[in-house]
Amino acid sequence: MQVCDLYENLKDDVQRYARSIAKHAYEADDLVQDAFMKAIKEPNLAALPLHKQKAWFFRVVKNRMIDISRREKRLVSWEDDLDIAELPVSSRNIEMTEWLARLPQSQSNIVFKRFWLGMSSQEIGEQLGMPAATVRYKLQTAIKKLRKLWEEDMK
Template sequence: MKPPKNSNECGRKSNRMKTAKKRNRREADGWREGGNGLLEELYNTCRKELTGWCRAMTQDETLTDDLIQEAFLRALIHEKTLEMLQPAQRRAWLYRTVKNLYLDRLRHTAYEKVTEELPENPVEEGLYAEIDCEQMLQILPEEERVLFVLRYFQGYNSAELGKLFSLPAATVRSRLASARRRLQKYWR
């Protein structure tokens, strides 16, 4: 952060912050003074009961406070909808909102745990690749599989494989081509 160039710059920033704080206080005071009588009534009648129910559900005081605060914030946002509801429906709306917020929190937490537990170890990935490779090789006939493994995994060339198996080098190449075609067909 850059230091202010002069004292006026500091004064302007602090004045803007003071103005914003005053505006927020006025809005909050307007809400407390009856600007939102419906929400105030809902808060006064349901908060304690809702808090007790939520605490029993979550077994966590901090989470309870967060959920109740979020529910009443949503009530503030959806005030027009709540005005159209009967008092019992408003109460049900709050309970449903808290329950849904809690379920969302649980899902999010479960997702975080799963993503944290995913393996990031390349050794495990190599193991999976090895298993995939073994499974793919199982579709080849025995002769082609042996030639394929020796050629592509052990590094023998077709002439050396021909000598090992008493086959012409051209036959070895033909069988390797056949093996590659089978694997390509399987892979697609």
């Protein structure tokens, strides 16, 4: 059984489940796509019984949704701390550019790729040749430094 067979057999169930836990339909579509992309990399998945395949997909969709929720919470928390929304857009961009310039180049690069280009930690890691966990660690370190810079500027 190939991934295309898995898709035909399970897409409706996986889609329904994703829509039940996602906030928006487009988010559910992304969850389903991510799950089937991950299935491509799992050679033993096709050999499992149907009920175990379905459970595997549901677990992948649920875990991906948890990852997205965590990332959104961190992003919202970071944006709330900085009160960037109160600045005019051009001023915001200038100020953020100045803060990024005060970070080490490697951290500035990761922040830029994550928040301006919208890349995932996995994509950034692949591009920079490091594990996604290292990217997330460096991103969190950079955000802490940005908070400190912001606090210093607000004094």
